Amino acid sequence: MRQQRHIHIPIPWSKRILAAAVAACAVIVGLSLPVGDILADQRETPSFQLPRYEKFKLQNGLTVYLMEQHQVPLIYVSALFPAGAVKDCDKPGLAYLTAEALLFGTWSYRKAQIEDRLEFLGARYYSYANLETAGVSVSFMSTDLDQVLPLFKEVIQNPTFDPGEFEKRKKRLLLELAQEKERPSAVLDTYFNKFLFGPHGYGNPIYGTRASVQKIGSRDAKAFYEAHYRPEDSALVIVGDFQTGPMKRRVQELFSFWKSAGKLSPSERGLLPAHDRSRILLVNKSDSTETQFAFGGLGIPRNHPDYVAVRVVNTVLGGRFTSLLNDALRVSAGLTYGASSSFNTYRDSGSFVVSSFTSTENTFKAVDLALAVLNRIHAEGVDEETLTSAKAYLIGQFPTSYETPGSLASLLASMFFYGFDETFVSEYRKRVEGVTVEKTRELIARHFPRDRLQFVLIGKALELRDRAGNYGELYEKEIKSDRF
């Protein structure tokens, strides 16, 4: 259910894919609740505020967020940079390799020294890139602050991009890219994003392709770092068991003198495609016994005023276990272990995608049923009872989304990057409750694409080819060929 990119950590067979996804998002920490509000609001369903935090800018422009959370003796530190795969240009995988390479050594520490020091303390750390952002995160026992924070500073300010370590990582990534194609569920999103966004940066495969990765060297990573890891565009978020005053001074001492070496290069994202017809991409995996499928269209950006309202309607359509999609495909028809829909939201755009999987012979039965559900919500809208239930579900589960220092740190980082504020939390309940049956009709018509849909099917093409063309202009690929 959970995708582990490198090493498989086995988990028990779990009943539901959807609830599991919800639970996986529910990482946690205590939310301190202003007393006054509680007494008024607490009677029915609780509402709550984001715990108090301090936000300030250093002289070099780096934005810092400090939030105390004393439930456990741990501190979570995250740095966020606007350096995701959308900036890869003609080198897919560059943002990812650059983020990885931050941990390959610094002016003062070799790669192995960074690992020895952090891991001796029981710290957990990683660097990552996703479509729009990149980052480094570390969590550790609060007593180890003085050992970890200077090292963290080194990693983000003085990486050396050691060519030997870079080549080693590249070699492993090349094999991982082939291995990834052996797990269709791991690559469905990448195929779909590429098919939907085309040459726009949002179509870039985060981990790159074998052809592109071959061409990336440590110098490219260094140049990418200099162009996109800049204090004035970045944020440092610290959540956990510390005192704000001393932490503020520590942060000022360590991070104020970081200057970016390079010049900001204008980002070329390309144009968002306007699809004038339905298209279907059939990806052949000749030994498949099941088909993974996704279809959808362009969605909304993260800052769209309807963001929360769309989430309410999507909860009804495909965002929980009793959603229309899961009810139809799984619970009533027994065709699949799970069916869902989601909105992936970015700065400038987003995607709407319905996805599921089923045995090869049931492929079109399942696709047709999913399409019928989408058409039904357009035709019939959402009834009062279902809407009320979806609202209660979102409100009731909301506190579990911000229960941990890690999830609070992610929220603060998102607030920085997407430019929203804590009213997202404090007004959440009001915004959810403000969605009426009438409003859902508007929302569905405006934000839930049903025409000119883009489809991706990964499965046994021999048995799917004949009918696949009925859904749109047919394109075909081999899963084993490089690229997406």
Place this chain on the structure above:
Amino acid sequence: MKRILSILSVLWFLACAAPLHALTAEDVHMFSLKNGMKFYVLEDHAIPNVTLQIFFKVGSRNEGPGMTGLTHFLEHMMFNGARKYGPKMFDRVLESAGGASNAYTSADVTAYQDWVPNSALALIFEMEADRMENLALDERIVESERGVVLSEYTTGYENSDYDLLEDQLRAVVFYAHSYRWPVIGFESDIRNWTRADVKEYFDRHYAPNNAIAVVVGDVTLAQVKTLAEKYLERIPARMPPRPVHTREPEQRGEKRLIVHKDVSSPHVLIAYHVPQTGAADYYALDLLSTILSDGNSSRLYRALVSERQLATGVSAYMYEALDPTLFYVYAVCAEDISAKTLEGAIFGEIERVVADGVTEIELRKAQNNAVASFWRSLLTISDKADRIGTYEIFYGGYQKLFAAPEIYRKVTAEDIRTVAAKTFTKNNRTVGILQKDEVQ
């Protein structure tokens, strides 16, 4: 009720302001119902939510040939209708009340997890009692749910080479114990058990005296007690299921297997017999797994991945288990590296531990990790309930959860060397390799 909530809310703010570093076993309250069902309650007012997690002491190890996968299938059927709350109602009513649920099945236990706002506390007790007492097992739904589980079966193997290899390997490692079959069952068994089989299995294992419940969150012990007595105490105790008495005989020689699949590089999975979770050697073995593969500074990662570049990843681990179980080492070959080369390198590292033991620094590192992991495992109310229930079932009592950092601290480097020497013998191991069929 409203008054109680208002008063609680004030406490709740105060509780939040105080660090919970002092969380101890004394904060967990235990009580038993007359029917033998045990409850463990931890009041935690950080968020206005509650989790109820019920663990039935039944897993695939309780199944027999022809009935594999039945435990997991029954877990699915628990969501498909009882007496008061009919088909589809469990999830609909729960989600309408702001709740969510999930469940999982392992070789040893089946656990049901409900997460609700505190306003829905009584409701989940009522619904859990309904399905525990009067599960419907509608014939038509048994058939549609069979399709769901077949999809789960297919998608599991289609998307995980690891699952394929581990399931095949266990069947070779164990020749007597029921750990040898997969939790999801064999496809032919999934297709063939009947409603009567499921019903009989339910009656045998889902008695209140075969379950424990953990409640963590914005509740009081008194509230939980009242609700448990009201809804669950009337369910009669039943004859406890027969214990699994099969013990795996000592292995008498290395076992090997090869599984063919069109993978881009070979996978190597090695398993050694070890005692059950919580046994005397467990903690030393657990620290050893950290030293071997936790993080990039671990022995296996540094030697095989970073330095010699023989593998893309490597992992050493055990699952929690009630009966003697396995210590696994899993690695995937780097490009153009054969399984034989990687296997040899893994054995080289393991033999080094047996011969020379581990360093004091490695031991301290593993112990520091155990302490930090302890806190990381208690970040949410759901984590806390899961750990309390898991320790109660597997480790000889929930108190062991809170004692764990101290127990790990007492393990010595010599303990680790001794347990390594005892475990890592050739006769005690099974080696599984997943690779392309070169003949094709």
